[in-house]
Amino acid sequence: xxxxxxxxxxxxxxxxxxxxxxxxxxxxxxxxxxxxxxxxxxxxxxxxxxxxxxxxxxxxxxxxxxxxxxxxxxxxxxxxxxxxxxxxxxxxxxxxxxxxxxxxxxxxxxxxxxxxxxxxxxxxxxxxxxxxxxxxxxxxxxxxxxxxxxxxxxxxxxxxxxxxxxxxxxxxxxxxxxxxxxxxxxxxxxxxxxxxxxxxxxxxxxxxxxxxxxxxxxxxxxxxxxxxxxxxxxxxxxxxxxxxxxxxxxxxxxxxxxxxxxxxxxxxxxxxxxxxxxxxxxxxxxxxxxxxxxxxxxxxxxxxxxxxxxxxxxxxxxxxxxxxxxxxxxxxxxxxxxxxxxxxxxxxxxxxxxxxxxxxxxxxxxxxxxxxxxxxxxxxxxxxxxxxxxxxxxxxxxxxxxxxxxxxxxxxxxxxxxxxxxxxxxxxxxxxxxxxxxxxxxxxxxxxxxxxxxxxxxxxxxxxxxxxxxxxxxxxxxxxxxxxxxxxxxxxxxxxxxxxxxxxxxxxxxxxxxxxxxxxxxxxxxxxxxxxxxxxxxxxxxxxxxxxxxxxxxxxxxxxxxxxxxxxxxxxxxxxxxxxxxxxxxxxxxxxxxxxxxxxxxxxxxxxxxxxxxxxxxxxxxxxxxxxxxxxxxxxxxxxxxxxxxxxxxxxxxxxxxxxxxxxxxxxxxxxxxxxxxxxxxxxxxxxxxxxxxxxxxxxxxxxxxxxxxxxxxxxxxxxxxxxxxxxxxxxxxxxxxxxxxxxxxxxxxxxxxxxxxxxxxxxxxxxxxxxxxxxxxxxxxxxxxxxxxxxxxxxxxxxxxxxxx
Amino acid sequence: xxxxxxxxxxxxxxxxxxxxxxxxxxxxxxxxxxxxxxxxxxxxxxxxxxxxxxxxxxxxxxxxxxxxxxxxxxxxxxxxxxxxxxxx
Numbered sequence: 001x002x003x004x005x006x007x008x009x010x011x012x013x014x015x016x017x018x019x020x021x022x023x024x025x026x027x028x029x030x031x032x033x034x035x036x037x038x039x040x041x042x043x044x045x046x047x048x049x050x051x052x053x054x055x056x057x058x059x060x061x062x063x064x065x066x067x068x069x070x071x072x073x074x075x076x077x078x079x080x081x082x083x084x085x086x087x088x089x090x091x092x093x094x095x096x097x098x099x100x101x102x103x104x105x106x107x108x109x110x111x112x113x114x115x116x117x118x119x120x121x122x123x124x125x126x127x128x129x130x131x132x133x134x135x136x137x138x139x140x141x142x143x144x145x146x147x148x149x150x151x152x153x154x155x156x157x158x159x160x161x162x163x164x165x166x167x168x169x170x171x172x173x174x175x176x177x178x179x180x181x182x183x184x185x186x187x188x189x190x191x192x193x194x195x196x197x198x199x200x201x202x203x204x205x206x207x208x209x210x211x212x213x214x215x216x217x218x219x220x221x222x223x224x225x226x227x228x229x230x231x232x233x234x235x236x237x238x239x240x241x242x243x244x245x246x247x248x249x250x251x252x253x254x255x256x257x258x259x260x261x262x263x264x265x266x267x268x269x270x271x272x273x274x275x276x277x278x279x280x281x282x283x284x285x286x287x288x289x290x291x292x293x294x295x296x297x298x299x300x301x302x303x304x305x306x307x308x309x310x311x312x313x314x315x316x317x318x319x320x321x322x323x324x325x326x327x328x329x330x331x332x333x334x335x336x337x338x339x340x341x342x343x344x345x346x347x348x349x350x351x352x353x354x355x356x357x358x359x360x361x362x363x364x365x366x367x368x369x370x371x372x373x374x375x376x377x378x379x380x381x382x383x384x385x386x387x388x389x390x391x392x393x394x395x396x397x398x399x400x401x402x403x404x405x406x407x408x409x410x411x412x413x414x415x416x417x418x419x420x421x422x423x424x425x426x427x428x429x430x431x432x433x434x435x436x437x438x439x440x441x442x443x444x445x446x447x448x449x450x451x452x453x454x455x456x457x458x459x460x461x462x463x464x465x466x467x468x469x470x471x472x473x474x475x476x477x478x479x480x481x482x483x484x485x486x487x488x489x490x491x492x493x494x495x496x497x498x499x500x501x502x503x504x505x506x507x508x509x510x511x512x513x514x515x516x517x518x519x520x521x522x523x524x525x526x527x528x529x530x531x532x533x534x535x536x537x538x539x540x541x542x543x544x545x546x547x548x549x550x551x552x553x554x555x556x557x558x559x560x561x562x563x564x565x566x567x568x569x570x571x572x573x574x575x576x577x578x579x580x581x582x583x584x585x586x587x588x589x590x591x592x593x594x595x596x597x598x599x600x601x602x603x604x605x606x607x608x609x610x611x612x613x614x615x616x617x618x619x620x621x622x623x624x625x626x627x628x629x630x631x632x633x634x635x636x637x638x639x640x641x642x643x644x645x646x647x648x649x650x651x652x653x654x655x656x657x658x659x660x661x662x663x664x665x666x667x668x669x670x671x672x673x674x675x676x677x678x679x680x681x682x683x684x685x686x687x688x689x690x691x692x693x694x695x696x697x698x699x700x701x702x703x704x705x706x707x708x709x710x711x712x713x714x715x716x717x718x719x720x721x722x723x724x725x726x727x728x729x730x731x732x733x734x735x736x737x738x739x740x741x742x743x744x745x746x747x748x749x750x751x752x753x754x755x756x757x758x759x760x761x762x763x764x765x766x767x768x769x770x771x772x773x774x775x776x777x778x779x780x781x782x783x784x785x786x787x788x789x790x791x792x793x794x795x796x797x798x799x800x801x802x803x804x805x806x
Numbered sequence: 807x808x809x810x811x812x813x814x815x816x817x818x819x820x821x822x823x824x825x826x827x828x829x830x831x832x833x834x835x836x837x838x839x840x841x842x843x844x845x846x847x848x849x850x851x852x853x854x855x856x857x858x859x860x861x862x863x864x865x866x867x868x869x870x871x872x873x874x875x876x877x878x879x880x881x882x883x884x885x886x887x888x889x890x891x892x893x894x
Contacts, residue, residue, distance in 0.1 A: 266873035268821055276811035279821050303846035309877035310846070348810050358812055367809070378816045386813060512808055 014045040014140050017073040018132065019064060020109075021055035021080035027114040032125045036079065036109070039129045043136045047071060056086050061093045068097035075139040079107035079132045082683045083700070084675070100144030102587060102647055107135035111686030112698055116777070123694040130660060130697055137655035145587030145646055150626045152238030152547075153336035154578045157182065159230055159517065162190020163209060163560055164552025164567040165341035166216045171571035173221035177578055180333050181216060182225045182244055187290035189213055190343055191553075194273060194367065196374040198560055199423035200450035205560075206376075210289040217291040226292060231330070233338070233520045236611070236627030237546030238583050242333045248326030250283075250297035255321045257285060257293045261313035267301050274371045277386075278378030283313045283322070288376060297322070337547050337574035340531065341567065342517050344553035347402025347409055347507040355398065355504060360475040361387040362482060363502045365401075366420060373427055383428060385501050387480035392435070392500025395428060396484055397421045398469060399441040403507035412528050414507035414557040418445045421505045422454050425463045437463045438497060440470055440486070448559070466495065473502060508557035521548050522609055524736055530556045532732075541570040544629070544734055545609070546583070549573050588630030588647050588702060592621045596642035603634035603643060606705075608736035631735035633705030636745065648701055653711055660697035661718035666795045669696040669783050670715040671724040674704040676734040678726035678768040678776065685773030692777040693784040696724070703727065705738030709749050712763060717802035719795050721787040722762045724779065729767040739767075756801050759794055761786050825892040826872035830863055834886035837861030841878035841887050847871045850878070 018040040022028035033051040041049035048071050054060050055078055067073055076099065078090050083106040091101035109128040117124035156172050158165045161183030169181045181188065192198075193213075195205040216222050225244055232243035251261075262281045270276035273286045280286075282301040285293070303310040304324060314322045346367055349357040357363050362385045364372070375381035385392050399417060402409030418441070425437045444465065446455040459465065470486035476498070485496045510529035511517075518525060522545050524532040531554050534542035541549050549570035552563040577583060590603075590612075599621055601614035611627035612634055614620075621642075635645040644650075660670055673679040679700050685692070701707060704727025715723050725746055733739040746765040753760050764783060768775050815821075828849065835857060842850045842864050849872045853865035863886065876889045 266824065266875060268815075268818075268823060270811050270813070270815050272809065272811060274815075275809055276813050277815060278817050279815035303873055303875050303877075305846065307844075309844060310873070310875035312875075345808055350810060358810070361813075384816070386816065389816070 012074065014075060015047045015071065015073050016045045016075040016077060016136055016139050017064070017067050017071065018043075018046055018049040018077045018079065018136065019055050019060070020049070020051040020132070021060070021078065022051065022053045023080060023110055024053065027080065027110050030114045030118050030121050030124045031109060031128045032121065035125055036128045036132055040079075040132050040136065043133060045075070045140050046136060048073065055080050056089055061089070064090070064093050065097040068094070068099055074099065074103060075142060076104045077107060077132065077135045077139050078104075079109045079128065079135065081110040082108050082112070082686075084680060084683060102145040103139075103142050105135045105139040105142060107131040108683075108698070111683040115686040115689055116692055117694050118689065118691060120694055127694045127697075130663075133662065134656045134659040134697065134699070137659040138652045141649065141652045141655055142647070147584045147587045148589075148625045149582050149584050150236075150238050151582050152577050152580065153240075153334050154178070154581065155180070155333070155335045156337045156339065156574055156578070157230075157240070157242055157333060157335040158339045158341060160190070160341035160343050160552070160554065161185075161188030161216075161224070161226065162341060162343045162552060162563070163192040163212070164343070164563040165190070165339070166212050167564045167567035168339045168341060168551050168571040169216050169222050170212065170219065171568050172574060173219045175571070175575050177221065177575070179222045180225060180244070180335065181222055182228050182230055184227070184229050185286065186227045186249065186296045187286045187292070188216060188224065188226060189287070189289070189291070192560055193287060193289065194370055196370045197423060197427060199419040200448070200454040202423065202426070206289055213289065213291040224292060225331070227296065230517075230520060236624060237585075238336045238577065239626065240335050240338060240547065242335060242338075244331050244333060246329045246331060248328055249294060250299065250322065250324055250326050251295045252321045252323055253292070253294060254319050255294040256319065257295060259285075260316040260318070261295060261322065264312040264316045266310065266312065267303065269298070269301050274378050275365070275368045277368060277371050336578055337549065338521060339549045339551055339567075339570050339574060340517055340521060340523070340543075340554050341551040342511055342514065342554040344508045344557060345511050347509050349401050349504045349506055352401065352408055354472045355401070355502070356473050356475060357504060360473065360480070360482060361385070362392070362480050362500065363473065363504065365504050365506045366417070366424065367506065369424055369503050373424070373431075381431075383431070383501075385480065391432060394436040394438070394499040395501050395503065396438040396440060396482070396497065396499040397425065397503045397505055399439065399505045400469065401504040401506045402509065404442060409507060410509060410528065412557070413445065415445075416557060416559045417505040417507060419448070419451055419454065419559070421503075422446070422458045424503065425458050426454070426461065429461045429463070438499065439463060439465045440484070441465060441467060442469060448561075508553060511554070514554070517554075521545055522736055523548070524733070525731070527731065528556070530554065541566055541573055544736065546629070547577060585626050585628075586630060588632075588645070589625045589628040590623055590632070590634055591644045591646060592623060593642045593644065594620070596640045597621050598640055598642070600639070602637045602639065606633050606637045606738070606741050608633070608738050629735055631703035631705050631738045632701060633703060633735070633738040633741045636706055636708035637741065645706065648706055650708070650710075653699060653701070654714055656699045657711060657714050657718060660699070661715065661720050665719040666721050666790070666792070667695055667787060668720055669722045669724055669780065669787060670720050671696050671698045671726060672701055672704065672707045672711065673698050674727045674734075674739075675700055675702045677728035677732065677770050678704070678766070680770035681726075681768040681772045681776045684770060685777045688773050690773055690777040692780040695721075695784060695787055696780050703733070703735045703738045704742040705733075705735060707742060707745070709745050712749055713802045716762075716798040717804075719799045721790045721795065722764065722783050724764045724766060724783060726766045726768050726776070726779075729769055732769065758798050758801070759790065762790060762798075824874050826869060826874045827890045827892045828866060828869055828872060828878075829888045829890065830865070831886045831888075832857050832863040833859070834884045835859070835861050835863035836884050837863065838883060840881040840883070844877055844881055846875065846877070847873055
């Protein structure tokens with residue numbers, strides 16, 4: 001429960017309470033907590049200092065609450081575990097006692113001290129004192145903060161009308177929210193509409209998808225925008241302004257899909273839906289079950305360019321639905337949440353010369369197979385060889401085409417191909433039981449519900465699985481048969497097998513134009529090129545951008561079931577926001593001081609979220625608080641000290657640096673670690689009990705992009721031996737790309753250090769992820785040798801040269 | 807990569823592909839060039855030999871490209887070009 005909040009008045013006496021936690025023996029085992037508490041009592045503004053066994057326990061929290069009231073504490077410092085673990089707990093404790101939660105500060109003396117210095121009690125105790133000193137110094141400068149509450153528009157935008165987008169749209173629409181479903185193709189349905197059967201149940205893909213498609217098409221809460229693309233997204237969580245370009249269909253909605261127009265159209269072209277295996281006209285419907293069930297004219301093929309030379313379709317249409325005067329239209333939408341379900345592309349095997357795709361007619365892809373085996377496909381469901389239209393007697397599947405090899409495609413596993421092949425093999429067996437089927441694989445990954453059973457069934461039905469991909473495919477020019485040669489790595493012998501048809505089990509890859517969506521929604525990508533989730537385990541459908549969620553293959557390759565599951569999950573996540581109708585934004589956002597601001601626009605240029613606008617005409621720099629994620633790179637960039645990063649102010653960080661360097665600075669390392677990766681990496685080193693030197697003092701910032709060069713200079717001016725700036729790996733930044741600024745700034749600092757003829761090694765930059773505890777520990781060990789080598793003269797020299805920063 | 811479309815559709819034999827026969831009556835042509843200019847499939851080009859009137863009538867580049875829209879026939883002011891569907 002939140003008690004009425006009292007904020008300290010500006011001239012009010014600062015009264016800090018410090019609680020040093022034993023955490024059983026987790027801390028007390030290698031840190032003398034009593035001594036630390038005694039030391040804390042001597043620090044400025046500290047009116048009360050206690051040590052207790054478990055501060056996070058109910059009695060521990062009650063004690064804090066009691067003290068806040070009895071001793072009129074207006075700042076609280078707890079020295080215990082990582083703030084990533086218990087900061088929310090103690091913040092709540094403070095709030096319950098009527099203290100603003102931003103007046104609480106933590107000193108991490110467990111993960112960053114006791115656990116990593118298990119056998120150096122004296123030094124660990126000294127370090128713990130320093131950490132408490134730093135926390136108290138920051139606490140004295142803390143200010144109460146008001147969190148911004150913004151309304152959430154109860155409408156959602158879904159980008160992509162594949163099965164994931166359709167499912168998310170239906171879930172949200174059924175919940176009662178208005179949904180705009182944008183699809184760039186003329187019909188919704190996506191890849192699933194192209195597939196014949198689904199694994200492991202072998203039910204007909206379009207039969208289970210089509211009802212969902214028509215549900216989405218006629219749902220009163222869903223507005224379909226097909227043949228449309230999102231061109232602009234502005235705004236922030238709960239309040240997005242979206243522009244969608246609706247490209248003209250040249251056929252009005254009154255179309256009854258009778259097909260009279262297509263039968264007279266003189267233009268014939270390959271149909272994309274059938275992977276080019278069947279033909280269509282310039283006026284066409286992509287497939288029979290298309291939603292909306294309306295024809296469309298492909299103007300890139302139609303004979304009519306700037307004027308009408310052919311009016312055959314117009315004349316054929318009884319209802320006069322053909323209209324060549326339709327124009328593109330931009331619609332503007334206001335939505336509160338966005339789900340990106342943009343899907344994936346498939347790997348193009350043409351580049352793998354040894355498989356001869358596009359050279360040998362009887363080498364086909366698994367997607368072409370789906371259209372051939374489909375009763376509604378170009379061959380009426382007969383698996384025919386393109387060379388002679390005969391049904392092959394032997395068939396080979398080749399797995400991992402474009403997957404699991406960085407050399408010939410992508411490093412990652414595409415997840416669906418193994419089971420897809422097993423399903424395809426069983427389909428062939430079902431129609432033509434005599435067919436001899438070989439599957440060449442690397443590993444068969446049958447990891448899901450009912451998958452292993454299907455694999456077993458395929459083996460029982462006589463499908464031959466051979467471990468070892470063919471090295472080469474050669475075509476017999478006379479019969480167009482294909483000869484596969486390679487090594488069977490289980491039997492350790494060579495094979496040479498002749499088959500009538502080869503099916504390349506092609507992998508899934510990120511959409512070629514995914515950069516557009518990435519830019520529009522300010523998303524991040526993993527090294528694979530798929531969109532990155534906010535947390536791989538606990539926030540798998542959220543993105544770093546508030547109010548934007550992911551579903552389906554846009555996030556990673558996945559099968560239909562997983563896509564649907566994820567779609568429902570993202571719909572639920574979006575619903576939470578919309579049901580609440582409002583959202584609070586953590587008060588870590590910057591405040592621009594107009595007196596210092598010169599409206600130079602540097603802050604706006606480095607902001608990864610476009611959350612700052614610098615209007616030179618109005619001479620005003622403005623922060624869109626709800627769009628800001630609080631990385632602080634604007635504050636680090638501002639040359640005029642015009643930006644105050646709330647809760648991570650320059651003064652607070654200086655205070656921490658000064659406290660860390662108050663004693664024996666020349667033997668210490670000051671490390672600036674970003675909250676999400678490097679600080680968490682140091683936490684992980686602690687959890688794993690990786691031992692490293694006690695000399696490091698970590699200062700937490702939300703992002704390494706917050707680390708202004710002046711902080712590093714201040715540390716050197718205070719005589720510190722070495723400085724570490726650590727952040728997320730390039731490309732993995734939790735603030736999209738703010739760590740590029742970190743890199744740039746450190747590189748600039750290195751140049752300066754060199755120019756001043758100082759030892760460049762004393763400033764280190766490291767990318768350490770949350771999982772790389774070992775990397776953090778070894779970095780500190782490595783830097784210890786630098787610390788040991790730094791001479792007194794060098795320290796004095798840097799103190800002098802950076803004096804200005806003091 | 808988006809899907810590579812490279813094969814000839816398998817159902818071409820079932821699709822009625824209409825083949826055109828284009829007849830040019832050279833002596834009627836006065837060389838306005840409308841048929842060449844407006845052909846959406848670029849089936850025609852200017853011939854090198856003038857007719858009796860001194861005009862350069864069109865000549866065929868590739869008759870198989872003709873989609874039989876017959877616009878050349880419609881725009882010709884001299885009724886000098888006729889498109890006919892070939893019986894196959």
